[in-house]
Amino acid sequence: MEFNRRQTLLGLISATIGAAIGSIAGSAIAVAREVVAGLPGKVALHRLTHRPPNYETPIRYFRDTLTPNNAFFVRYHHAVIPSVSAPDFRLDIGGSVERPLILSLEDLRRDFPVVEVVAVCQCSGNRRGLFDPPVAGLQWGYGAMGNARWRGVRLADVLARAGLKSSALEIAFDAADAAPLEATPDFIKSLPISKALHPDTLLAFEMNGEPLPELNGFPLRLVVPGWTATYWIKHLNKIIALDSPEKNFWMSTAYRMPRSMFPLVSRFPSQESGERTPVTEIAVNSLITSMESDGSLIAGRSELRGIAWDSGLGIDRVEVSFDSGATWRRCELGEDLGPYSFRPWRANWPALASGQYEVWARAANRAGQVQVEKSIPNPSGYQHNAFHRVPVRVVA
Amino acid sequence: MSRIFWTITLLLVLSGVARAEPEAALGEGRELFIARCSSCHSVDYIEMHARFGTRALWESQVTKMRNAYKAPMSDEDAKVIVDYLVRQYGPARTDLGQRTTPSNSISKTSVAPGLITGGAPRSP
Numbered sequence: 115m116e117f118n119r120r121q122t123l124l125g126l127i128s129a130t131i132g133a134a135i136g137s138i139a140g141s142a143i144a145v146a147r148e149v150v151a152g153l154p155g156k157v158a159l160h161r162l163t164h165r166p167p168n169y170e171t172p173i174r175y176f177r178d179t180l181t182p183n184n185a186f187f188v189r190y191h192h193a194v195i196p197s198v199s200a201p202d203f204r205l206d207i208g209g210s211v212e213r214p215l216i217l218s219l220e221d222l223r224r225d226f227p228v229v230e231v232v233a234v235c236q237c238s239g240n241r242r243g244l245f246d247p248p249v250a251g252l253q254w255g256y257g258a259m260g261n262a263r264w265r266g267v268r269l270a271d272v273l274a275r276a277g278l279k280s281s282a283l284e285i286a287f288d289a290a291d292a293a294p295l296e297a298t299p300d301f302i303k304s305l306p307i308s309k310a311l312h313p314d315t316l317l318a319f320e321m322n323g324e325p326l327p328e329l330n331g332f333p334l335r336l337v338v339p340g341w342t343a344t345y346w347i348k349h350l351n352k353i354i355a356l357d358s359p360e361k362n363f364w365m366s367t368a369y370r371m372p373r374s375m376f377p378l379v380s381r382f383p384s385q386e387s388g389e390r391t392p393v394t395e396i397a398v399n400s401l402i403t404s405m406e407s408d409g410s411l412i413a414g415r416s417e418l419r420g421i422a423w424d425s426g427l428g429i430d431r432v433e434v435s436f437d438s439g440a441t442w443r444r445c446e447l448g449e450d451l452g453p454y455s456f457r458p459w460r461a462n463w464p465a466l467a468s469g470q471y472e473v474w475a476r477a478a479n480r481a482g483q484v485q486v487e488k489s490i491p492n493p494s495g496y497q498h499n500a501f502h503r504v505p506v507r508v509v510a
Numbered sequence: 511m512s513r514i515f516w517t518i519t520l521l522l523v524l525s526g527v528a529r530a531e532p533e534a535a536l537g538e539g540r541e542l543f544i545a546r547c548s549s550c551h552s553v554d555y556i557e558m559h560a561r562f563g564t565r566a567l568w569e570s571q572v573t574k575m576r577n578a579y580k581a582p583m584s585d586e587d588a589k590v591i592v593d594y595l596v597r598q599y600g601p602a603r604t605d606l607g608q609r610t611t612p613s614n615s616i617s618k619t620s621v622a623p624g625l626i627t628g629g630a631p632r633s634p
Contacts, residue, residue: 163558165551166551
């Protein structure tokens, strides 16, 4: 499949028409904080910003264990977004390697084993808008994440073909997107060698059985299961093996948090400095997904179900409480698509007297990490994993 | 050079196809705000922070834009822009949803802007 500029413009025009129709039919959908709008190739998502585009997935799409491509969230740091033609695409692998490579998509598919992994891609700042006190940055709700079956080749295999030198300390990734101003730091991220060579770290060209959507990184993106989406470089076109730490703004200043606050299992030693450490793994988390259109649940009438996920250590249990955490009831876990996937869960309604309640949901993983009642405030608003709390009505 | 070209293309697409983006609130400093800030991002980045848009918040954000993102502005520009943001997007503006802006009437029916610039990626 090739995307060219004409198709892009056609997409825009259809999105324009679609949004116009949507605005007539669906004005009640808009919520106070966000505006529902259309993007090329996407259903209506909650818009945070137009340019660069940042759009989150409405919760109802998380009722599917795999998030549909056309509802998958969109997040860009810079406003100049490339439209890359697949036949013209080249991936450049260089730096501290014996044999620099330039590979086409066809080369990748033909020369390396093609593998799949189901993994959650979650923005480091997902739920930032829920922090109290507020924290500057994109004011995400619950939907800056998605779960997909990613298909591609192992980064480790490509680096082996290039002859990664033993002196390499990090692998850096650059992409075809850009900021409007030349002076703005290009969005480049790096990984420690251990994560780069992990067999689940992929260069992915497919998502849920289709080519990557344009706004999710067509034609190639990095997939880093267990780690937050900041590392999942979209429109990837350059891989550089480095003998010293990557020092650009996006590594040395952004996407960092106080080291002592979070019990990280998967660390990034060459980027740790003083009190700050890069955000790495996804915190254990859960979400209730079965709310009615008003955002609440009706006991006995609504389903009581949701999803849980973590950094790949594996979900051990999900529990719900109807008495502000005094007692917890264990939920039933559903299909297991692998350790990095959303894990669906469900529960039966307990007998409750008529009235208003709040249900709390929390997940724990196999390493003993549990969600917290109140998220840990940190300067950039990362790793929000407080219990999900939803109003419940019990009607006679 | 190619970046300038595609940036211009983007702006043309934005202006021609989609008059979707919210526009900056009316008030002193608006023109300078548009000139210095809007080439890189839409004004909804600002609106999103208005509920806690104290002077300290806006000063820190303008400083971040200058230091980290290299937004081109003088100290004097920055002061005018911070003043504008505090006045128009400060926590006192509880009427944000009703505020009269040139675009307020279309903001809820707006469409996707021309996001994709097409053509050549930056050379690796």
